[in-house]
Amino acid sequence: MKSKYDVLVVGGGPAGALAGRTAAEKGLSVLIVEKRPAIGAPVRCAEGIGKEALHEFIDPDPRWISADMTGAAIVAPDGFVMRLDSALAGGKVGYVLDRKIFDRELVWKASEAGADVAVKSRAAAPIMENGAVKGARIEFAGKTTDVKADVVIAADGVESKFSKWCGIDTTVPVREIMSSVQYVMTDIDIDEHATIFYLGNDVAPEGYLWVFPKGKRSANVGIGISGKKSGDGHRAKDYLDRFVKKTFPDGKTIExxxxxxxxxxxxxxxxxxxxxxxxxxxxxxxxLTGGGIYNAMYTGRLAAEVAAECIEKGDVSKKALMKYDRAWRESKMGKSIERNYHVKEYLIKQPDAKLNDIIHSVSKIDMQDFSTITLIKEIIKANPKLVLELGALAASLR
Amino acid sequence: MLNVRRDICGYCGCCVSVCPEGALELIDAYLAVDEKCTSCGICAKVCPLGALEVTHEK
Structure with missing residues (x-):
């Protein structure tokens, strides 16, 4: 670890790894600091990602793919199952990853490109000069080292502190945090090639419960509920335990x-x-989905690309770096977040009876593909009244 | 004050993201609470495991 880098990346997950790798490939000196003693662990993820999305960043490798998904199912509150598994998928859909290995692979690639990596090394405070971020104070094994950098890329995850220390409010509203628990289960009867989503206010209030296969007779069984709905006796763990007891009574939890x-x-x-x-x-x-792997890799790479340009030009002011902010907001990813935010806001307000209606109506349609956008379009087509309720958003999708 | 039940906490950081005071920090495998904590209880509400409790001293 040196005392000065072009780019300092705080966090060694997918966002940090892509930022580090991209910066290194652009010829910059870069350090990735990860507070945990190991890259990739502990896992905080249901591990699902679309195939095409993943392929934008890395070629699939069986070493970190747990399962290949060719179908999906949505279980309505009344128990009705809408299956989305047809030949139309054309081998697409998604993977369930093994994040412990996947994250390591991404950081390996960053280090191969030239990035320095430091684990169990925590960014404990920013170094600020005249209101600008100039690096970070790094703690490792009781020692503190000041690491200066032209640009710091904060990739420190949901529990992010770094930008808060720099004066940016990152607080998530209580109703918009998905309080989540997941068990990696084995010895359970599942369809090993389909992801299953359970909806309903009794199953997972303002969220969903998922079964994402990890291989034969093994799956990530998890749940996310709104923080607003969480409390003593009705926490994410309570809901998940109830589901597991009923659905997989003989399964074993290994994580x-x-x-x-x-x-x-x-x-x-x-x-x-x-x-x-x-x-x-x-x-x-x-x-809408809670998926974050692709968006993390996308923003990590984009941030490093813009950082490289700005460092080259000798201007790392907020004004110069804004190119990154504008670019992701205007990207397909940025637009998809905005659209899916509206859809989420609509869906979480629906009573179970309405969710049943929606799912029943969509199940009668032959879907062309499995993307979220197709599903939303079909939901709207099958429920013309939604056009009024979703307003301009629905119109823009037709 | 806020009491962290270390035997229950899974050090996931869910609580850190909602703390309006910035009083919580996930340091590797434990949760640190600093003096900015106002015992508002938001973190205790959202904890997926029920590891946080606001205790009122008498």
């Missing part, structure tokens, strides 16, 4: 994973002088 997933709008601004914010720390999780 116990709590977590928080933000489903709010992204931060109002994701840059400051000398600072860029990426991934979960920027609150760019898809508000």
């Amino acid at each position: 116990y994973i709590p977590g928080g997933v933000s489903v709010c709008r992204p931060l109002d601004c994701t840059v400051a002088d000398g600072l860029m914010i990426t991934g979960d720390a920027a609150r760019v999780v898809d508000p």
Whole structure:
């Protein structure tokens, strides 16, 4: 670890790894600091990602793919199952990853490109000069080292502190944090090639419960509920335990994973002088699905690309770095977050009877593909009244 | 004051994200609470495991 880098990346998850790798590939000196002693662990994720989305960043490798998804099912509150598994999928849909190995692979690639990596090394405070971020104070094994950098990329996840220390409000509203628990279960009867989503106010209030296969007779079984609905006796764990007892009474839990997933709008601004914010720390999780891996990799890479340009030009002011903020908001990802935010806001307000109606009506349609956008379009087509309720958003999708 | 039940906490950081005071920090495998904590209880509400409790001293 040196005392000065072009770019300092705080956090060694997918956002930080892509930022580090991209910065290194652009010829910059870069350090990735990860507060945990190991990259990839503990897992805080249901591990699902679309195939095409993943392929934008890395070629699939069986070493970190747990299962190949060719179908999906949505279980309505009344128990009705809408299956989305047809030949139309054309081998697409998604993977369930093994994040412990996947995250390591991403950081390996960053280090191969030239990035320095420091684990069990925590950014404990920013170094500020005249209101601009100039690096961070790094703690490792009782020692503190000042690491200066032209640009700091905050990729410190849902529990992000770095940007808060720099004066940016990153607080997630209580109703927009998904309070989550997941068990990695084995010895359970599942369809090993389909992800299953359970909806309903008794099953997962303002969220959903998922079964994402990890291989034969093994799956991530998890739940996210709105923080607003959480409390003593009715926490995420209580809901999940009830489901597991009923559905997989003989299954064994081999990993116990709590977590928080933000489903709010992204931060109002994701840059400051000398600072860029990426991934979960920027609150760019898809508000409808809770998926964040792709968005993290996308913003991590984009941040490093813009950082490289700005460092080259000798201007890392907020104004110069704003190019990153504008670019992701205008991207397909940014637009999809905004659209899915509206859809989420609509769906969480619906009583179970309405959710049943929606799912029953859509199940009668032959879907062309499995993307969220197709599903939303079909929901609207099958429920013309939704056009009024969703307003301009629905019209823009037709 | 806020009491962290270390035997229950899974150090996931869900609470850190909602703390309006910035009083919580997840330091590797434990949760740190600093003097900015106002015992508002928001973190205790959202904790997926029920590891946080606001205790009122008498």
